[in-house]
Structure formats: structure tokens, C-alpha cells
């Protein structure tokens with residue numbers, strides 16, 4: 499099997515570097531590999547093509563937003579229809595109410611919804627509402643939990659100050675005792691606990707909640723009057739369409755959605771319970787583009803389609819099949835592949851060999867048309883097919899063959 503030529507990507511990357519700091523910025527820059535594709539030319543379903551016309555089965559799904567497939571006809575049709583009526587206008591569109599009603603119907607923890615553009619809008623707004631409701635300042639988050647790029651999220655990195663982090667307490671994942679200690683040490687000071695429903699850090703195995711973890715967290719939040727915020731920006735609609743908390747058996751106060759909500763159209767949402775409705779109304783948080791009607795129409799169509807095709811279970815089935823296939827192919831070549839996290843968002847790590855060797859295997863897969871990423875969890879969509887997965891396993895097998903014996907890469 500031949501491997502991809504990516505010379506046009508490299509030419510564009512050189513051009514980009516002269517007018518864009520870093521050439522490619524933000525989270526996309528970490529995916530830049532010397533031998534890899536850097537710019538796409540088109541996308542359809544579960545596939546994209548790079549500027550050298552190489553086709554990839556996409557297991558990053560634009561880092562989550564692509565959940566029904568690129569260019570989904572029902573979503574694009576709803577967007578086109580709304581576009582003909584108007585998008586960014588001096589008044590809100592009725593589609594905003596339709597979308598809020600759809601979310602309230604679908605998501606167990608939702609009595610109301612507010613909208614933004616990026617996931618970070620939803621998490622920032624959630625924390626502001628928690629502070630407004632409690633009159634307290636401090637936030638508890640999980641050590642390597644990611645909730646966007648606001649200063650409190652990344653205090654001490656270039657462009658932020660240490661002071662940005664003074665109200666942020668970080669705790670280990672799956673540790674109810676650590677939460678209890680933090681609450682006892684800060685009486686009357688904690689506004690909220692914010693966490694994704696399971697731990698999906700970068701560069702590390704992902705970890706599901708232990709039995710009793712979320713019940714324990716919820717009980718402590720209730721006891722101490724703390725707002726429980728679940729960040730489903732990444733996991734949204736891939737664990738359970740009613741919210742991951744429904745699958746994990748607890749009730750949050752606020753839930754943040756982004757990414758998959760609009761199948762690629764720019765929209766995020768914060769949903770919450772009635773107890774926080776007036777605090778939500780008191781917070782000033784907005785943006786020029788927050789009222790774009792086209793992404794709202796796209797999001798409503800996305801949610802309806804997700805429900806119609808039982809999307810979370812579909813992606814779980816596809817992800818389970820991919821995990822089993824890859825683990826099996828790895829072992830045929832003498833490698834051990836760890837697949838962690840939920841099946842619809844698998845994190846892969848080759849066990850017992852160096853991280854560089856793991857990365858080299860990912861590069862070999864990408865060169866052959868399976869778009870994986872070496873440091874991040876992956877994403878399934880409902881557009882992936884059994885044939886895609888079978889082809890991916892063949893690609894993975896060829897990639898292992900190109901690597902040779904694992905003995906040469908022992909840690």
C-alpha cells in the first residue's frame with residue numbers, strides 16, 4: 499500500500515507561517531506533524547481530503563463537532579432555510595426558542611437554555627452563574643480538566659497572571675475524599691464544582707467515574723450549597739442524548755454543551771435548572787454573534803437527527819467495534835493497544851513502548867488514510883460505517899507492519 503504525499507500541505511504551511519503566528523495556531527497546531535496533512539480541501543460524511551487529494555477516514559471529527567457527518571443533508575437544509583430568512587439580524591429569531599425547547603425536552607437536567615459560540619462561552623457563563631447564585635468566589639476543578647481558554651483555566655501560562663488562578667482549587671479525578679477535604683478547608687467560599695462527566699485528559703489514559711463517585715460528589719455539593727457544573731462540551735451526545743449524568747446516575751445544576759451540538763455550525767449552549775434561572779438572568783454575558791440564527795437552526799436539526807437515529811448508541815457500537823478491531827490487530831503484530839474512555843471517544847495508547855514509538859505508529863496510520871492523533875482522544879460519528887472500521891483495521895495492520903517488531907521500542 500502506498501503512503502500519502504503531502505507536499506502541497508507543506509507549501510501552504512510555509513506560506514501560512516509568514517502571515518499567521520506559528521502557521522497553524524491553537525489546538526490545531528499540536529496536530530502538525532512533519533509528514534502529515536496540514537490543510538483540507540473538502541469533507542463529506544466521515545471523510546476528508548487534504549490539499550494533496552489524499553482521502554482520510556476522520557477519527558478526530560474536527561475535535562468533536564462533526565457528529566452526524568460532514569455536510570449532513572438535514573442539518574445543511576435547515577441552515578440554508580434559516581439563511582434565506584436571515585442570520586444575524588437586530589432581533590433574535592424564533593428558532594432560538596425552538597432550540598431551547600428542543601434542549602429542554604431532550605436533556606434531563608435542562609429547564610432552560612442560553613446560547614454562545616464556543617464551549618468556553620458555556621463554561622465561563624456557568625461559573626459566572628454559580629458565583630452570582632452563591633455570592634462565593636472559588637471554583638473547584640479537576641487537575642487536568644480542560645474547560646476552555648479563559649484566564650482562570652490556564653493561570654500562569656503566557657498572557658495570564660498567577661492572580662488569575664487564585665480562586666481556582668484543583669483536585670484529583672475520582673476522589674470524593676479530596677473534594678470533602680477541600681470543602682471543609684474552605685467553608686462558605688466555594689461557588690461551584692466543574693468537571694467533565696469522565697476524565698478525558700490529553701496524553702494520558704482516559705478514566706471513567708468509579709462506582710459511587712458522582713453520587714458522592716452530588717451529595718457533597720448539596721450539603722455545602724455548591725453548584726454542580728458538568729462540562730459536556732466534548733462528550734455531549736456521545737455518552738447519552740439526555741446527558742451523561744443520566745447514564746452515570748446523578749443530577750447536575752448546569753450542563754455545558756458545544757462541539758457536537760451544531761454538527762460544525764458555531765454554537766454552544768448552557769442548560770440549567772429552575773433554581774438557577776434568576777441567577778442566569780442576572781449575569782451579563784453576550785457576544786455580537788451569539789444570536790446568529792443559522793447555527794441555531796442547524797443545532798435544532800442536529801438534535802432531532804441525533805434522536806431519530808439513536809446516535810449515542812450508534813457511536814458506542816461503532817467505537818466498540820473499532821476498539822476491538824484495533825486491539826486485535828495490534829496483538830497480531832505483538833503490540834498491546836490500550837483503548838480507554840467511552841467507545842464513542844476512544845483514547846489510544848500503545849502500552850510498554852515509548853511515546854515516540856506510539857506517535858510513529860499514529861503517523862504510519864495517517865500516511866495510509868486513517869486520521870488519528872497521537873495525544874488526544876478520538877471521536878466517532880454516526881457517519882462512520884462498518885466498512886470504514888474494517889478498512890481502518892487494515893490500515894492499522896499495515897502501519898504495525900511498517901513499524902516492525904515492538905522489541906526495538908521498549909520503554
Ligand code: PMP
Pocket residue numbers: 615616617618619621644645646647694729730731732733756757
Ligand atoms: N470543555 C471541554 C471539555 C472541551 O473539550 C473544550 C474544547 N476542547 C472546551 C471546554 C472549550 O471549548 P471551545 O474550544 O469550543 O471553547
